[in-house]
Amino acid sequence: MLIRTATTTRTPGRLFPGASTDSLSAAMELMGACISYVRNFEIYGEGEPTEYLYKVVSGTVRSCKLLDDGRRQVTAFHMPGEIFGLEVGDTHSFSAEAIADSTIIVVKRSAILGLAARDVEIAHQLWTLTARELQRVQDHMLILGCMGAKEKVAAFLLQFSKRCSDSNEIKLPMSRQDIADYLGLTMETVSRTMNQLEHDATITLPTSRRIVLRNRAALKRLNA
Amino acid sequence: MLIRTATTTRTPGRLFPGASTDSLSAAMELMGACISYVRNFEIYGEGEPTEYLYKVVSGTVRSCKLLDDGRRQVTAFHMPGEIFGLEVGDTHSFSAEAIADSTIIVVKRSAILGLAARDVEIAHQLWTLTARELQRVQDHMLILGCMGAKEKVAAFLLQFSKRCSDSNEIKLPMSRQDIADYLGLTMETVSRTMNQLEHDATITLPTSRRIVLRNRAALKRLNA
DNA sequence: CGATCGCTTGATTCCGATCAACAGGAGTGG
């Protein structure tokens, strides 16, 4: 088990990067505390009570499910501005861990639900959030169930580049192992596939965590 | 494209099997029309407007996503009593087809959303429904990403037996191909794996569509 | 009866997993 090295501070207004203008997000920034998590710290675990709602300020978080023999499925990466930890049941059905040192706004779930009971707009946003996540996860299922290694990696790269920057240069916050567990592959296969893509002049790898997309069309073609 | 051979009739009260007591379900039965779909009929397609909400009365429905080269991921099977077709966006992100001849209650989405705007209880149920689906899909991701063929088939059998009957005898409404596309395998592998399970005395296959679970413990062990 | 469809079974291939060694950086401490 990891040690909680959380630095709690009151949130200073709405000065956060990635802050969206919608009212739920705004409410979270007003009501929440800002906490720092060190790399690899477990934010919550599978089966723990769903006490809080979270919004990434900086850093990156992974959600995952574990099989008791250690096999792992990463279900999502959460980037700055995104909300996670929202579930209807009273216990989390998966765990969340900081991939890099991260700062995260944390709000009592009961406070948000209280808001939603009075404010239809907030309630609707909670639903929308869940529904968007559902759609994202269903796209992920298509990757896991239908695609080969090359297609999976290509899909991941396109998806990721769309999410954080629109530039062709990607800075990956997660390890090869995280990517592998996200795609249902092994670390070795992810590594090999990326180097192969570099050899095909589809991407460039200045360092292992930085990727330049040189040929988006080729990547999309792999996706079909 | 398939031919719509729908027999529309007004719904006679709340006499349907699988009718749940919750108010959303009840409202759908009151407001909806009951339509018959023949086997393999497409109820709606990917990209079509989300005009309706559906509730299975009898038969079974599959939801799936297609890759343009024909590869298919079945994302869910919908059994009697279950609601499907609920999405936030204005177009469907996947298609739905009747696996067997089915009768389905169909309700204008706008009517339900209208209800939800006035009735907080209904709104909450819409959210709950989406969240439950999200949880189900995340469990499905674990199957697709982490498991081998044997484990996948075992997981499917246990999951299915829990859903429809608690008896050990299962009557499958779907083909081997449907199961394969649900599990991210080929038809041949599903067939082989099932026969292997029969050889191990874990299950019995009186016919290809009827399965008797003789050793649930062994199936659960495969799941880990 | 032939025909089609869903399923099974066999032979072979191939992709990705596995096992293993190694390389490169970052951080630490002498």
Add this chain to the structure above:
DNA sequence: CCACTCCTGTTGATCGGAATCAAGCGATCG
């Protein structure tokens, strides 16, 4: 500064499981 370890990522060799290709089988139906 170097020597050291730890960690992540790369690369190679081999193996195995599931896909693929192909044939056969048994229902159901016109």
